[in-house]
Amino acid sequence: MWKEKHPSxxxxxxxxxxxxxxxSVHHQSEEATCPFPxxxxxxxxxxxxQYGARRGAWRLLxxxxxxxxxxxxxxxxxxxxxxxxxxxxxxKAGHCVAGHTYAHEMMCNLPKHTELNLIKKTVAVxxxxxxxxxxxxxxxxASHDTVDLILEHSDFAWDGSMWNDDLPSIIxxxxxxxxxxxxxxxxxxxxxxxITSPGNPPTRYSTWNANTPExxxxxxxxxxxxxxxxxxxxxxxxxxxxHDFITGRPFRSKVLDDFIAYAKQFEGVVFTxxxxxxxxxxxxxxxxGK
Amino acid sequence: xxxxxRPNYxxxxxxQYGARRGIWNILxxxxxxxxxxxxxxxxxxxxxxxxxxxxxxxxxHEIAGMSYAFESVRTASTERERSIVRRSAAVLQEITGxxxxxxxxxxxxxxPQTHDILAEEGFVWDSSMLNDDLPYLFECGARRLVEIxxxxxxxxxxxxxxxxxxxxxxxxLANVWNNEFEVLxxxxxxxRRCLIFSLQTWATGRPATLRVLRQFLDRLAGHEEFxxxxxxxxAKRCLESxxxxxxxx
Numbered sequence: 001m002w003k004e005k006h007p008s009x010x011x012x013x014x015x016x017x018x019x020x021x022x023x024s025v026h027h028q029s030e031e032a033t034c035p036f037p038x039x040x041x042x043x044x045x046x047x048x049x050q051y052g053a054r055r056g057a058w059r060l061l062x063x064x065x066x067x068x069x070x071x072x073x074x075x076x077x078x079x080x081x082x083x084x085x086x087x088x089x090x091x092k093a094g095h096c097v098a099g100h101t102y103a104h105e106m107m108c109n110l111p112k113h114t115e116l117n118l119i120k121k122t123v124a125v126x127x128x129x130x131x132x133x134x135x136x137x138x139x140x141x142a143s144h145d146t147v148d149l150i151l152e153h154s155d156f157a158w159d160g161s162m163w164n165d166d167l168p169s170i171i172x173x174x175x176x177x178x179x180x181x182x183x184x185x186x187x188x189x190x191x192x193x194x195i196t197s198p199g200n201p202p203t204r205y206s207t208w209n210a211n212t213p214e215x216x217x218x219x220x221x222x223x224x225x226x227x228x229x230x231x232x233x234x235x236x237x238x239x240x241x242x243h244d245f246i247t248g249r250p251f252r253s254k255v256l257d258d259f260i261a262y263a264k265q266f267e268g269v270v271f272t273x274x275x276x277x278x279x280x281x282x283x284x285x286x287x288x289g290k
Numbered sequence: 291x292x293x294x295x296r297p298n299y300x301x302x303x304x305x306q307y308g309a310r311r312g313i314w315n316i317l318x319x320x321x322x323x324x325x326x327x328x329x330x331x332x333x334x335x336x337x338x339x340x341x342x343x344x345x346x347x348x349x350x351h352e353i354a355g356m357s358y359a360f361e362s363v364r365t366a367s368t369e370r371e372r373s374i375v376r377r378s379a380a381v382l383q384e385i386t387g388x389x390x391x392x393x394x395x396x397x398x399x400x401x402p403q404t405h406d407i408l409a410e411e412g413f414v415w416d417s418s419m420l421n422d423d424l425p426y427l428f429e430c431g432a433r434r435l436v437e438i439x440x441x442x443x444x445x446x447x448x449x450x451x452x453x454x455x456x457x458x459x460x461x462x463l464a465n466v467w468n469n470e471f472e473v474l475x476x477x478x479x480x481x482r483r484c485l486i487f488s489l490q491t492w493a494t495g496r497p498a499t500l501r502v503l504r505q506f507l508d509r510l511a512g513h514e515e516f517x518x519x520x521x522x523x524x525a526k527r528c529l530e531s532x533x534x535x536x537x538x539x
Contacts, residue, residue, distance in 0.1 A: 036364075043364060044398045047420030048441065054422050059477075207443040208453065212462035213469050249443050250423070250477075251469035
């Protein structure tokens with residue numbers, strides 16, 4: 001069992017930080033390919049997704065480097081095994097690297113011991129291939145066991161699997177603390193393409209149900225403008241989720257490029273990663289929260 | 291169509307527009323800009339509307355195959371898939387006079403044998419994959435096949451086709467195409483790049499979308515150092531210098 005701890009007042013980030021933006025790249029490539037009823041992967045879905053590791057991730061990495069933006073890369077264990085050169089380039093560029101399940105499993109449909117094995121397997125892959133002991137974790141389709149498993153069986157400092165809040169919370173249980181840093185509903189999967197509609201199996205990524213890049217930009221700008229306003233009075237954050245195979249396509253990558261250029265003009269906007277936000281939030285809670 | 295349903299002429303008619311009107315509109319525009327393109331022609335479409343495929347071939351466009359009657363080959367036997375490829379090639383040769391060199395699976399879903407079959411049947415290139423920006427080579431036994439990947443994410447029908455309601459419409463499609471060009475053109479200063487758009491005669495052939503294509507082509511006029519290539523020409527270049535056909539950003 002565990003409980004959440006929230007600060008008793010809104011709180012502020014460190015001096016000079018008004019809005020932290022965490023560009024969070026889901027580097028999963030073909031891992032979530034939807035199978036046909038015969039169990040075989042859909043070659044069309046597979047190809048559109050595989051673009052993520054072959055091209056998309058490199059393009060996103062380049063855009064972040066161009067703007068000198070440090071972000072969070074959430075990488076599937078299987079993707080790391082297949083395309084280690086991408087993850088190595090990401091690590092070399094100094095980004096925060098975190099785990100994103102082994103093969104983008106829908107943990108909500110799996111028994112507890114399977115989920116635990118997949119967490120352990122992924123941690124081992126990062127250690128073996130990247131020499132990285134990961135501190136962060138995200139499961140897009142979290143189960144009711146996810147938080148318990150992480151608390152009891154991992155030493156992760158933060159989890160980012162929840163979609164249920166604007167701000168982090170401290171989760172206390174199993175004799176330790178974990179920081180939950182939730183994500184938001186303006187990801188490229190929410191604004192750009194249809195892939196995460198509730199349902200089982202998840203919606204096949206066919207690209208047909210897609211919004212224009214301009215629509216995506218307007219969505220991000222609307223979220224940014226609102227958060228920047230609120231940031232004058234209290235701590236806010238903007239977790240900006242993009243996928244290697246979606247926003248990594250040339251025509252959508254320009255949205256990220258343009259958005260970073262737009263947002264970084266504003267005083268107090270800081271592009272940063274989950275590990276930094278976790279550390280700020282702990283300070284905020286201990287000095288202003290109780 | 292769902293199993294047991296008969297064709298309905300709302301959807302059927304909107305698609306038929308492509309053969310009755312759309313392809314002619316597109317041919318006229320390409321002719322005006324003197325651009326040679328690649329037309330993927332389904333066998334039965336060529337049989338029903340032979341004058342369209344003939345006009346495209348006569349204008350210097352490349353004709354490529356895309357199934358005989360829009361069959362899905364993902365789970366087809368090797369024999370069945372081979373017969374579909376042969377029948378399509380025979381129909382297109384009879385109608386246009388040329389042997390096709392290139393192929394795209396009708397529903398963009400290959401079988402495990404597709405590339406081997408195409409190589410064995412003497413094809414030079416395939417364009418059924420969706421996983422890269424640049425062409426690459428497949429070794430199929432002793433033969434090589436050039437893969438020219440494409441994407442549906444920039445396809446006209448994503449923004450001006452189905453499902454209704456359309457997402458973005460003609461303006462949205464212009465936004466997609468302009469971005470795609472701008473990004474790839476910018477990157478091409480540093481590395482080899484290739485842009486491929488998938489157009490449907492029933493979607494881009496409509497006046498509003500055709501105008502988007504025309505405006506896109508006008509926009510290119512201010513740029514230099516690009517090459518309008520038919521897929522066969524691109525494949526030829528890849529075979530001549532395979533070391534250039536695939537490179538990371």
